[in-house]
Amino acid sequence: WISSSGSYVNKFEEAFASYCGVKYGVAVCNGTVAIHLALAALGIGKGDEVIIPSFTMIATAFAVCYTGAVPVFVDADKETFNIDVTKIEEKITNRTKAIIPVHIFGNPCNMGKICEIAEKHNLYIIEDAAEAHGAEFDGKKTGSFSDIASFSFFANKNLTTGEGGMVVTDNEEYYKKCKYYKNMCFPVDAPRVYSHENIGFNYRMSNLHAAIGLAQTEKADAYRTMRINNSKIYIEQLSDCPGIIFQKDQPNGLNVHWMNAIIIDPIKYGHTKDELIEHLKINGIDTRLLFVSMHRQESLKKFGCDCSGDYPVTDWLSKNGFYLPSASGLKAEQISYICEIIRKFKK
Structure with a gap:
């Protein structure tokens, strides 16, 4: 069947x-x-x-x-x-x-x-x-x-x-x-x-x-634990790196960390998001961009949505953020390697 x-x-x-x-x-x-x-x-x-x-x-x-x-x-x-x-x-x-x-x-x-x-x-x-x-x-x-x-x-x-x-x-x-x-x-x-x-x-x-x-x-619970543990390693190893901002957990919530997104403060980090993405690529690390705001989507404008107004937080996320590798099966040493590349590029 x-x-x-x-x-x-x-x-x-x-x-x-x-x-x-x-x-x-x-x-x-x-x-x-x-x-x-x-x-x-x-x-x-x-x-x-x-x-x-x-x-x-x-x-x-x-x-x-x-x-x-x-x-x-x-x-x-x-x-x-x-x-x-x-x-x-x-x-x-x-x-x-x-x-x-x-x-x-x-x-x-x-x-x-x-x-x-x-x-x-x-x-x-x-x-x-x-x-x-x-x-x-x-x-x-x-x-x-x-x-x-x-x-x-x-x-x-x-x-x-x-x-x-x-x-x-x-x-x-x-x-x-x-x-x-x-x-x-x-x-x-x-x-x-x-x-x-x-x-x-x-x-x-x-x-x-x-x-x-x-x-x-x-x-399901095993996969959930794997994602949560991977995120903990990222946060622990990058928490002292100026200019790297992580999503904060919802109070009273359990975040299952489907994706490990980081936001780059280019002044504190010393490089832009795009510069870091390129450096990671050179070192064999793939990344993905974050969502673009709905009010900037041409398809939705054509449909007749009201795309006026400002959405500053969404634009800030889109402009400065990207995903780090996030698969459940990532090994701790792979995540440590990624974090090391990010820290060294800051220096």
């Missing part, structure tokens, strides 16, 4: 939902469509607005655009890099239907405050937990705070199926809608007929990918 009809799809859905502390999981073919499916299950569409962070992977914004709704941006918090919860309410209008907090680099958002805001304004919450498998806030795992949540299992994630995603929820109605919409709107609990009442999507996950996902879920 290679196709989505195989038994491992259900097994993976049940195992991963249980890991997140929720009742239901719906496996899909990638993390972007997981967000879209979640939005569709909540009935969000044309004329609606959805609040998202300005500092995120553009997939968050694109998924909102797929529904016909409009993403509205909120700047990042300078310490956690997550959405600045103190700026959310000023972006809420009578068209706002939902908030999508993104747990950036595995650092959980302040879900306590976000839940308060959503309840006050009668808004849905859709957690974008693509980067945060196993992260926790106040002892609860990401994916369990919202009406519905989405995960990615892309190749570089803490848990991976190569390509893949998952929607998780405690709400049976949303669960059934996701199952319905992801499979071309074929009946969920009835014989297959080829008369379709709604526009559906082909977002199924194959049995092969689900089998990999089930095995990954069984090792």
